Amino acid sequence: GGGAASGYKVGMVTDMGGIDDKSFNALGWKGIEDGIKELGIEGSYLESQQQTDYATNITQYVNQETDLIVTVGYMLADDTASFAAANPDVNFAIVDFSYAPPIDNVRGLTFATDQASFMAGYIAAAVTKTGKVACFGGINIPSVAIFMVGYEAGVKYYNEKHGTNVEVLGWDTAANNGVFVGNFESTDDGRRTGEEFLAEGADVIMAVAGPVGQGTAEAVQAAGNAWFIGVDADWTVTASKYSDIILTSVLKNIDVAVLDTIKSASASGFAGFGGESYVGTLANNGVGLADVASGAISNDIEDELEDVRQGIIDGTIDSGWETYLSNL
Amino acid sequence: MDDKTVASAIANAVQQPKSGAPTPKGQHRRGGWLRQLLVPLLAIITALILGALVIAFTDESVFQAFGGGFGRGVGQAFSVIGRAYGAFFSGAFGNPVRIISALISGQGAQIRRAIYPLMETLRISTPYIFAGLAVALGFQGGVFNIGAEGQYFIAGLVTVFVGYAIKGLPAIVHLPLALLAGVVGGGLWGAIPGYLKAKTGAHEVINTIMLNYIAFRLAEFMLDANGLMARGDGRPVSPEIQPSAYLPQFFPNQVELRVNVGFFLALAAAALVWWLLYKTTLGYEIRTVGANPRAARYAGMSVARTIVITMALSGALAGLSASTDILGVLHYMPNAFSSGYGFDAIALALLGKSHPFGVVLASLLFGALRAGAQNMQGIAQVPVDLTSIVQGLIIVFIAAPEIIRKLYRLRQPVEGEELVTVRGWGGA
Amino acid sequence: MTLIKTSAKAQRRARTLGVVLLVSALAILLLFVPGANAGQTTTFAFNETRSEAFAIPELAFPTRAGLYLMAALTAFAGAYQLARGFTRQGAVLGIVAGLFVLAFLTWAARGQSMNLTGMMKSSLLRAIPIILAALSGVMCERCGIVNIGIEGMMLSGAFLAALIGSVANNVWVGLIGAMLGGALMAALLAVLAIKYRVNQIVAGTAINILATGLTSYFSSRYLQKYEVLNTPPTFLPIPLPGLSRIPIIGPALFNHTVPVYLTLVLVIAIQLMLFYTRWGLRTRAVGEHPRAADTLGVNVFLTRYVNVLLGGCVAGLGGAYLVLSSVARFDELMTAGKGYIGLAAMIFGKWNPVGAFGSSLMFGFADSLQTRLAILAVPIPSQFLLMAPYLLTMVVLAGVVGRSRGPAAGGQPYEKE
Amino acid sequence: MPPVLQLRGITKRFPGVLANDHIDLELEQGQVLALLGENGAGKSTLMNILYGLYHPDEGEIYVRGEKADIQGPSDAIKLGIGMVHQHFMLVPVLTVTENVMLGMESIRNGIVLDRAKAARRIRDISDQYGLEVDPEATVEDLPVGIQQRVEIIKLLYRNADILILDEPTAVLTPQEVMGLIAVIRSLVAQGKSVVFISHKLKEVLELSDRIVVLRRGRSVGATTPAESDERSLASMMVGRDVILEVPKGPANPGDVVLDVRDLVVKGDQNKVAVSGVSFQVRGGEIVGVAGVQGNGQTELIEALTGLRAVESGRVELGGRDVANASPRSITEDGTAHVPEDRQRDGLVLGYSVADNLILNTYYLAPIAKGLAMQEAAITDRADRLIKEYDVRTPTPLTPAGNLSGGNQQKVIVARELSRPVKLTIASQPTRGLDVGSIEYIHSQLVKKRDEGAAVIVVSAELDEVMALADRILVMYEGRIMGALDAAAATKESLGMLMAGVATE
């Protein structure tokens, strides 16, 4: 600690998942912890149990003269906006949302997750032996669906290139419908759903449901002849005991974005970001792909992946989300 | 003449119990309400003490201190507890000194800041009161409504719809209309299990549980990012309601002070439920059906009809907890609008002994607990889940006052009437 | 005269059954057949990936033909019922219900394949925690103690299973820990309900709130900080020699972990104990008419304490299953309402272990069915699929089961003098 | 040799009540000791103490000369004491065998219940004492008379030789009472000793060797049948002279109030319980309905009062057909109903006496104005009725559950008879009540008659029916076996009809 920004106060308000959701709450907090280590800022978090807690928690930070308040999840967008308006001298950052028109003292942190999951889909299609790959979500909300849309797009793209016919179980962008366990808590549902997919012959499963995915990983590990794809963080780190079956993880580097925000805000102590907002992409490493399990894919595929990445970055490849939204 | 005197003897004996001895079962006692409050008070204190122990003995710093000697350990323990509960109470009721000085200074901003915690407590207890009343009313009518959560969802949906879809109405029309929508929505959702119980005997406990899940999915469907009631900014939330449907706030355009007229509505609802239950023929019917359905039938009451009405009223009250949350606090309805009121409500009804005014007190207590815990989390990093622990303990102690009496060597009190709930599955 | 009346009633019931069968045949024709176009085939698979059961070929058949066949069978059953009348009508109804579900699956899986064995298996596994919850309920309620604290007992069971299991790094110790966790909460219920004569619904509610608080608090204080405390070992599936090789049911039923087998054994055991042993007789007597039992020298309080504690252990097992046999970790609120569903299953099963088992299976099946349909991309919004099990329960409850009556003394505290 | 049973100075206090006050009692081997006393006199309490259910505050118990320390029923059972309780102690959903073996189950290879063995034992016992029961039957399906037998078998199964029977005849029909008395005689003949509690003086005089009378928890005297008669016993119990037959003048029937034609009603297992009953009741007369319990009386009354569906037939009340009318409309048409089971149907035990007194008029002026109920009116009414009908309650706000059975009954009678009515229906109006209460309730019914109301009294007590009724209908298997004039009726003729034997 003791860096330039010592005494700079950062507070984080979680969404209802709780701080240990193995997902955006956890990652947002990691960003702040990094800030504490690297910049010596003061950081803390408040868990929300109900929607009505958001404002309560934000108020607490406002009253504690916090310099930067990070709100995690678009669910907090309305409260964040109103408090930002009421407290122009406080900086805010919100994960998974950006305002149009932008608000001066709020930085929206959004992520083109579909870009990364597109690549994951591509890999999945490459490694499957049964010709069936699967994905499912917790609840059908945009920040979840975006993973699945990109994933399917990636598989389709692989099929085009290789003339294969790999099926995606659990999501259908055209029908805008798929498999959802209906919650972000029940790891048991995760395991059972995983087993259903395995029984139907899928041998790669991506779970976009926070901790629920761990149940799925357990199922995959038990089956032994399939792959699991983690989301948000690198699961070989956060759930290391499953490393042997983790094909890769779709990284949504919320921590990076948060830390970046802390840096810029604490450096220039002034209020506001001038409406500038952050969009995590493959280009700026806001989203990315964790290392692929060694030996899982051939070198040619590795090279193809590089092209895919470039294609997505320079826009020649459509990773799906924008078109999906425009088709709604 | 002779056995008249016997009777009067018995009567006298029953009326003036020998001190110490409990009176025959069910003897009422007027007055002495202060003593009535003593046990609940001690129950709360005891629960808080146990909570404190939990805090102290799950805190690393305390253990380290104990490493450096018992005395220092204890000292550290007390400082940790002090810090936590300091935060807790200032979060629940505010800091009296600060309130006074603020009032003296007469500066709006300071005053608002000072009374904020208290206002927050009132705000949180508002939906609790409605939900608690819902379950209590059910108990009085012999039905066990575990469905407050589901009725909350449905009421929320219709309320918010009326709130945003209808435009250009004056507030005096729009607001009542939105509230009414909640009443109707919750009422209908509650009436379903009531009807099924009355007509087919299907148990309301199962059906209300089932309807909770169904309501939750229904809300999820409607509020899906591209659902029928979605706002359209890619988020699974409803549009904002029209300002004409807002419940007036006590402190207009203060984002943090969200306490609103809903609180008074809740108090009014409690009074209304009390009047309904104890002063009206309908209430008499509800209580009779609850206490002895066969006698109710003998007395010419329609048991089926009464059960449906009871469940509908219960649902309507539960619905209002959603309406006030939406019209007074959130002004929109998000997906996964989970509240946890459903089960808290049971606790509230039980704490309040199924009596409307008891429910109000219990709700204020729970409101304070949650407000305090939120603050305790922020300042002392104590997990919010401590509230549940304390709540659970409070219920235990209030339900089993003998424990408290043994603990504090109180003498047996005159027994109050046994609390009205459903016993088991009734199957009435 | 009486006889005539009743038999007339029987005839009416028989006729309605016949009509019902015909209607469902018609339903198959009208609802499912149009959906399937001529070319499509439905494929039912029966082999689990890498199970040692003898592989048997997939069953692939033209969807429409299949549907016509099932409709025909159903219709025939209906006609026969109306003309002659079956002797064992319950069985017939069951079979035809099965046919209807099969027809539904045939339609849903048109042009695709679906693994029935896997579905059976997952139905069972999804049912396990519900079964254990329901059994716990039965144990308590049969002796007159209403237990709505099951959810809390499962939760604390799960918590201790994870904690103790991780520390001891031994599944069996974890299992014991889980039972302990359930029993601890049960002990609280017992003392409150039996000694202090607290209203049992109150006690149960208190336990649910308390257990939620305690487990969440300690998990955020410790389990989340120190992963080692939350990485218990897990039971591995033990294929039953021979049995597990039987096609279809082998993998579905005979290749499971100890907790699963244990659950199935418990269902039978508790059923037998309740109705064929001294303990069972006394338990039921105490649950129906404690004073009567008392006047015959049966110790009402002891009976109740024992049962409630055992019930707690069973609920704890439910938690243990989730942690030690399913997901190998504890998460806040991980029971996700299964305790309450178990409660419903218990009432649904009329307070009988076997009945509870049946209704739990129904939940499990509906749950697994919902996932399958989603996987088959049936054009129904996921939310409605997720609702299906609960809607189904309500319908069955209202239509078929109706009034079910619990033990007479349920919920009443027992007082001497 | 010492008495088999000796109670010395037994004292038991209940909150506010001195239930037993230094009671001494002796029971000789092979004798029947009758225990008499008003309700609340302390009989059950005393016996419950003997059986270990209550613990005495003072006093000692000697069994076969030795001091006994009875902590609970199991101790009593060990000492060979058995008790048939005032309110049956049977588990309805269990079979006879299960009920009997409960507590001392016979076990096969270690853990399995040996029902067959127990059943065999039960059959032996029933043969030995002439107590036929089907061991496999489920208790709730059995008529009370048989349930009574099961209770006795429970004692014999445990080889009890001191038998306590607390009001065993309260719910029995004359035939069943005869049967029971025979059984008791055979028991005594085989050397067992019996304590027999009853309010029915005839039985006591017929059966007992010694009679002890309790009043207000004290033993107020012992006598023998030889030295006493009904009147003397009654006054000993109540502490004053009582009139045993109902004082009533001749009836002067007016025009038809109730006209029932070809009434068919189904019972609970929806088999026909009332099959084609027709009769008339005129204003100013009391029609008694006699019959062995379970021959359709209950269903008949429930149908008349709208509590049970009418399959076919007409029920004309004052000219209007009220078949399948709602209970309320029938009440409003001027019907009063004293239900058979006061605690189950007639009262809300948790409610105050005052609230119970308005159970079926709560919605009418002056009790209610619109939706709002009127405190003042309710308390006024309560005070008036409690005085007028002499209900013994500490206060009008006392929960009805705390009243004695008799006073509970008075609350119902007060509520029903205080309304202006055309028709009064009373089922088992005095079951389990003491002479004082019986006397009072009878006089009230007669008063109603003399005011010109039509009155129907259903009772299992022949004495009661004969004493009260002007005309008597006897029901058997859902039919009316015969209708005869009370004056003409004899116990024998009625008994025949009740047994289903038609007179010429």
Ligand SMILES: Nc1ncnc2c1ncn2[C@@H]1O[C@H](COP(=O)(O)OP(=O)(O)OP(=O)(O)O)[C@@H](O)[C@H]1O
């Ligand atoms: N459980 C109890 N609690 C309080 N008082 C009781 C209880 N049981 C009995 N009493 C009191 O003891 C007295 C004796 O009651 P008991 O039942 O022995 O009378 P009884 O002679 O058996 O009347 P009955 O002829 O109706 O059986 C009653 O007057 C009552 O006041």
Ligand SMILES: Nc1ncnc2c1ncn2[C@@H]1O[C@H](COP(=O)(O)OP(=O)(O)OP(=O)(O)O)[C@@H](O)[C@H]1O
């Ligand atoms: N649990 C109780 N609490 C208070 N008083 C009671 C209780 N039980 C009985 N009593 C009192 O006991 C007396 C007689 O009650 P009991 O239950 O013995 O009725 P009983 O003996 O059947 O008399 P009855 O002939 O009127 O039916 C009444 O005065 C009643 O107030």
Ligand SMILES: [Mg+2]
């Ligand atoms: Mg938490």
Ligand SMILES: [Mg+2]
């Ligand atoms: Mg008695």
